[in-house]
Amino acid sequence: MRIALVQTQAENAGAQEISRILARGLEARGHAVRQIFFFRRTASFDAVENARVVCRTRPSSPWAVLGFLVRLRRMLREARPDVVLTFQHYGNVIGAPVARAAGCRFVVANQVSAGAVVHPLVSWADAVLGSLGFYGRIVINSDETAAAYSGHTRAYRRLIRHIDHGFEDKTASVPARDARAALNLPQDVPLLGCASRLHPMKQLDCAVRLLAIRPAYHLTIAGQGSDRDRLEQLAATLGVTERLHFVGELDPGEIGVFLAGLDAFLHPxxxxxxxxxxxxxxxxxxxxxxxxxxxxxxxxQTGGEPCALFADVQDPEALAGTVDSILTDPVLADNLRARGRRLSERYPVDAMIDDYARLIDELVGDGTSCASRSSSAGMPFGAGRSVSVND
Structure with a gap:
């Protein structure tokens, strides 16, 4: 079976990591997979054999957008995928109708963009496309995300399926000192880290402000994006520039080294x-x-126990106190580590790929095409998990 994974920009971020894992897993099951990106943001997929970009840069004029749409349709017609999986809000509302115009019968829309970052007109377009049948199925990855679609039409809701993200183990067997040295990070200091696209919605400024009230702490940020200038200006204003360390965009294989050098990870x-x-x-x-x-x-959380601590990041003192508790209480830190290790059991990669394989078979109606090559072919789709949101 030929499968196309379509999304907006080529970069190393969460949705792209899921696409990368899915592509590799579906190829291992004998399928021909192509990843198609609307435009190239970074070099992260330049060496990926099955990846293509429609435009080298983001289309910024009406003529450029028209040319992009023509090229995207041509690329999909040439690829002739049996199923198209679209990701992110623009990937869905642009990719689905263009795929259908290119003759692709089956489209799976993946809702991996938080509603807060989606323009209301794009949300409206998504609701219309789903209700009118441009999507064959709609995938959500958490109960909280499912709840966001509870007010949509019945026609839209009956297409929803819940597939948890799987993830690859990023553990690196590298001593912290070596990990820090590899990334030119300071030794012998409390080092906090974030890995994220540099975007205002990620609220990385809250992590930077923490440095102003905890003068011993250092912060390193892995990622790229338009918010870097603002974060650097904020650090300069607060007088913490020397304790803020940007390491840029890291490949998936480098993330483990980055994590190995940290005392704590912040996600604001x-x-x-x-x-x-x-x-x-x-x-x-x-x-x-x-x-x-x-x-x-x-x-x-695993087994009803939290794998992280939570704080109102808009309250600097509350955030600082939460970080302090991890850095000063080794028993608490060890408990969190032990619980966190169990997340691989809750979100295994193979389960995600198997669920997508079964979803594709459910959509295409060919029981020999995808899931039958999976080790879990006899299981019902999404076995043991929330599957759909119908009412």
Whole structure:
């Protein structure tokens, strides 16, 4: 079976990591997979054999957008995928109708963009496309995300399926000193870290402000994005520039080294659909502090026990106190590490790929095409998990 994974920009971020894992897993099951990105933001997928970009840069004029749409349709017609999986809000509302115009019968829309970052007109377009049948199925990755669609039409809701993100173990067997040296990070200081796209919605400024009231702490940030200038200006204003360390965008294989050098991982994001970065950090054995939002409390727990601490990141003293508790209480830190390690059991990669394989078979109606090549072919789709949101 030919499968196309379509999304907006080529970069190393959460949705792209899921696409990368899915592509590899579906190829291992014997399928021809192509990843298609609307435009290239970084070099992260330049060497990926099955990846293509429609435009080298983001289309910024009406003519450029028209040319992009023509090229995207041509690329999909040439690829002739049996199923198209679209990701992120623009990937869904642009990718689905263009895929259908290119003759692709089956489209799976993946809702991996938090509602807070989606323009109301795009949300409206998504609701219309789902209700009119441009999507064959709609995938959500948490109960909190499912609740966001509870007010949509019945036609939309009956397409929803719940598939948890799986993730790859980012644990690196590297001593902290070596990890810090590899990334030119300071030794012998309390080192906090964030891994995120540099975007205002990620609220990385809250982590930077923490440095102003905890003069011993250092902060390192892995990622790229438009918010870097603002964060650097804030650090300069607060007088903490020397304790703020940007390491840039890291490849998936480098994230483990980054995590190995940290004393604690901060995730101050204002909104998520899942929260892949803190899940990876917790499973890698790094104590995690997250913004106190419902979806992160849902995702970051195993057996009813939290795998992270939560704080109102808009309250600097509350955030500082939470970080202090991890750095000064080794029993608490060890308990969080032990719970975090169990997240790999809750979100295994193979389970995610198997669920997508079964979903594709459910959609296409060919029981021999995808799931039958999976080790779990005899299981019902989404066995043991929430599957759909119908009413």
């Amino acid at each position: 994001s204002a909104a998520e659909t899942f929260g892949l970065a803190p899940v990876e950090a917790a499973q890698a054995g790094v104590p995690v502090i997250c913004n106190d939002i419902p979806v992160l409390r849902e995702v970051l």
